[in-house]
Amino acid sequence: GAVVSQHPSRVICKSGTSVKIECRSLDFQATTMFWYRQFPKQSLMLMATSNEGSKATYEQGVEKDKFLINHASLTLSTLTVTSAHPEDSSFYICSARDAEGVGYEQYFGPGTRLTVT
């Protein structure tokens, strides 16, 4: 089946530094990838939609200069949290859509736990 990987699975960084999270579709091409943020015991909040070769579309309230998204290839999207602060600590999950699949199904990565100290 379709597999999406994320790296790293956990990261701890100091306040003010930047962190890059990678999302890869391993066995299919994903023209569209999505980035979500999940706070403890809450649902997934869509941050942005990333289309290969074009600028990401950010949801209202998400700072595009803080959360930099790059989708340089059909199998890789990256999320960079710039100048991280403790309030950025969260669980970040990416998903990739198999455009050839029925129902535009999304396949989710295992998530990245970011802790900013």
Added chain:
Amino acid sequence: AQSVTQLGSHVSVSEGALVLLRCNYSSSVPPYLFWYVQYPNQGLQLLLKYTSAATLVKGINGFEAEFKKSETSFHLTKPSAHMSDAAEYFCAVSESSGNTPLVFGKGTRLSVIA
């Protein structure tokens, strides 16, 4: 705009009992509907999906859901709960007409009591 309402943030059942997790959706266009399960500190795993074919959809791990347009519902059921079913369950909707993001419900935490 689309939305999903999951009734009950926490459902507790005994092992072997029926599992029923409720999901109602709102969509101005024909929807695609999904149920995902999330175990602690993990991503989401697709349980099943409705994509305008059969209204009764069977998924993995013995789960199934029925699309009822008249009730705008897509409730998830399993005849007999197992301890391993304890997890967070999310219902989600997307438009069938285009490449739109999933909209998730707030989730329902299922506890299974021995």
